[in-house]
Amino acid sequence: MLRELTPDDQQTILDFAYQREIENMFVIGSFEFSPNPFEFNTYLGYFENDTLIGLGTYFGLWSDIQINAQSRSVINAFVDEFIQRKLPVKYVIAIKRYALPTIERLKTHGREPEKITAQTLRLLKQDRFHDQSTGAETRATHQEIDHIIRLEHLVEENEADKEITEVERTRIFPDYEWLLHKEGQLISKANLHGISKNFAQIGGVMTHPAHQGKGHARQIVSAISRHWLDQGKQVTLVVSNENTTAIKVYDALGFQPVEEFIHAQYS
Structure with missing residues (x-):
């Protein structure tokens, strides 16, 4: 089940994000940078048996989609929901294994990227x-x-x-x-x-x-x-x-x- 997350879900979001901490620093950081990140951002959660198994975030100030989910079908569901909400998408910036299926799903909605840049996360x-x-x-x-x-x-x-x-x-x-x-x-x-x-x-x-x-x-x-x-x-x-x-x-x-x-x- 997919639903929009609210301030009451903040700890659930953070608990999920910390399972793969290095992949979710933008999400975790959004709660550090703003006293009310829900004012600018849209957080979607995908639940299975009441357990959060996927997180889709739309960073409103940058029009950026970031999805963290292991299942391709869950990634597709997040993209479909963001498109249905008519949210303008300017960027997809993420770990490659999440970014590529996100980009492919956006293509099915007629959204072709203007430019794709291969990058490396360095530590x-x-x-x-x-x-x-x-x-x-x-x-x-x-x-x-x-x-x-x-x-x-x-x-x-x-x-x-x-x-x-x-x-x-x-x-x-x-x-x-x-x-x-x-x-x-x-x-x-x-x-x-x-x-x-x-x-x-x-x-x-x-x-x-x-x-x-x-x-x-x-x-x-x-x-x-x-x-x-x-x-x-x-x-x-x-x-x-x-x-x-x-x-x-x-x-x-x-x-x-x-x-x-x-x-x-x-x-």
């Missing part, structure tokens, strides 16, 4: 960490939200002067952003994408085009990694298999590949 443990931070890195403040978004616009869309929307501001959690400045200008950043009891997942790594190739990404990733390793967590991140430059950076810091990942983008 960093304390005993392998080669710290290259300098202490110049800082945590973001609320006053720096627009600066962060402008850097994202410049790096991702080459439009530094693009208008900033309130939705974009809502997506930024300053407490989880690490920044690097040079002469008062934000030149590199990274943030926390997901978190759980034992893991912290880094994302949003980017450097101003005029300052790339100078080790700033290595420095900022070191800083955020050191922080979470010191909290007793292992650190993960996802990188495109084609991004050989970034892979070399992460290898140098001590990250090792652990899971195949898929990032599918829809128009």
